[in-house]
Amino acid sequence: MTVAAHRSLTTSAPPVSDLRMRHDELTRRHALELRLSAVTAAGGGISGLVHTVADLTANPIWLIDPQRRVVSRSARVRGSDFRSPDVDRLLEQHGPVDVAGTDPILVAAQPAHGIERRHLLMPVRRDDCLFAWLVLAEVSGRISREEALLVNRAAFHLAGEYAVQRRVARASWNARATLARQLVRGHTRDDDIADAAEYLGVRADADRVLVYIADAIGAAPRHEEDLCARIAQDLGGEVLGTRGREGTILLIEAPDGVAKVAFVHQVKLAMKQLMTSLGEPDATVGVSGVTRASALQRAYRETREVVLCIDRFARASERVIAVDDLGPARLFVANGDLAAVRRYVQDVVGALLDGAPGTADLLRTLQCFFDTGRSVRESSARLGIHENTVRLRLAKVHDLTGLDVASDANDQLSAQTALLVLRLEGHPAIPPFDERHGFTSKDDRGADSA
Structure with a gap:
């Protein structure tokens, strides 16, 4: 080897100190990945990941969902007792943001706009779905490269947890919708329904009010899962949902100790408020009485008759009507010339x-x-x-x-x-x-x- 060639090799090689720094950085990254992966493998879930991240930084951290609710946050961090960061304000002051980016977003302090300290924002996303924002505030110490890496990798693992939960929730919803169809059709063996209900934590023999929401002509199908969640929150009970022939079916469990007529009235009021909030105040809704599980098939037919009566004659604002409001005459009114x-x-x-x-x-x-x-x-x-x-x-x-x-x-x-x-x-x-x-x-x- 010539002297010139040897000199070229020795001058192009990185210094030993740089190699040691790169080795140390890779070692830290590897240790971080092992720790986050261990939390996930142990079933720590979303809160477990956030608390693990909080243990690795002196600065406070929050996980905030798209509705701007705090999902999880640092438990005990010096200086973290101030209110949760305003994600919308941070994004507005930062300017255009590439949510699909792979690096955290650094938002500078802007006291004139209510941002007293620097923040790191990292979208928790998978494919086209934004699950949450991971936010770190510069409170106890200067934001470092290690914290940027920590937020980045934590968001990756959190996105995986959210994706798994979404798949589990979808499978659970499909099973609940299948149970609702079985209850309404009424031709499945009782022991099969009981087994499925027990697995899902649902009372198969509960008395229920059946609600039938007719599809609007030309409108997109409604999101049954969202309807069930909102009605359940309003009435405080178990709600199953599924698709009917030309509409949506909700099965609302009747609480013990509440008068049947009064509960049907509560259901009607809740449905009026829900359809108005969805921008469908003129939606046609039939509501059954409080019905035994064995009679839900009949309740479905009766609520469809109510819907026919409303569509044929109702001109006033009343579009949510119960079977008992119409009585047996509904059969003639719904089907007669x-x-x-x-x-x-x-x-x-x-x-x-x-x-x-x-x-x-x-x-x-x-x-x-x-x-x-x-x-x-x-x-x-x-x-x-x-x-x-x-x-x-x-x-x-x-x-x-x-x-x-x-x-x-x-x-x-x-x-x-x-x-x-x-x-x-x-x-x-x-x-x-x-x-x-x-x-x-x-x-x-x-x-x-x-």
Whole structure:
């Protein structure tokens, strides 16, 4: 080897100190990977990873979800008692951010904009899904290269945990949706349903309210899992969901010790609020009564009949209606020829629909009479009139229409069917469905605040 060649080799080789530094850095990286991997392998989960990261830095760290809620954070770090960082403000002051980037984002301190110290932000993501933000604040010491590496690798392992949990949640949801379908169809062996329910931690024999939400024409399918989660949070009970033939089915467990009629009213109110919050205030929703598990198949058919009644006749704002609101007449109203149903209403109570003085009072009294189980005393109390006035008005109805609603069962059924159509259409003399059980706007406010 020539002298020149030997000199070239010796001058191009890195110094021993640089090699030692690189070796030490790789050793630290390897140790970090082993520690984070050990937490994951031991089932430490998301909080375990965050607490491990917190042990490796003197600065406070937070894991914040896309809804800006703190998922986990440093437990005990000097100076970490100040409020959680405002991720939106940090991102806004930093400027355009490449969420798909592989390096942490360093946001400088900007006291004029409410950012008192530097922060490191690292998106926790996998593919196109952003699970959370990992945020480290410069409080106890200057942010270092080691901390940037720590945040980077922690985000990688956290993304893996989130992805696993998402797959588990999806498998669990699919199993719950299958159980809901089995309960509604009612043709699976009872012991099979019981085994599946026990595995999922669900009571197979619980009484439930079945809610059927009809699909809107041309609208995208609803997210059943989200609907279940929101209703469960509102009502505080177990909710199963699945797809029906032309809509979404929710099975809402009825709590023990709550009156059935009152719980159905709570479900109706919760569904009205939910559909309004989703931007679908005109959604068509049928609600069953509190139903045994063995009768859910029938409840499904009945709620579909309710939906048909609403679609055919409801013109008012009431689009969430219970099976018990309509009664057995819903079968005729849902399936009868539309023109024939309207002629029927005219034939039965047409004499009360011409707008003559007093006819509105007669209609309201007639409806109240049926809503109170044909009780003259309760009707007088609800209407605020004397019992004899109720009797006189029913006699006037008899004179005008020929309906003897006080004693003739056929006339009672005819009148109730006609009034049902008028109620669906929002006739001004007929009170809303909730007044059938004495619920008022005051009751609604109470249920809402509760």
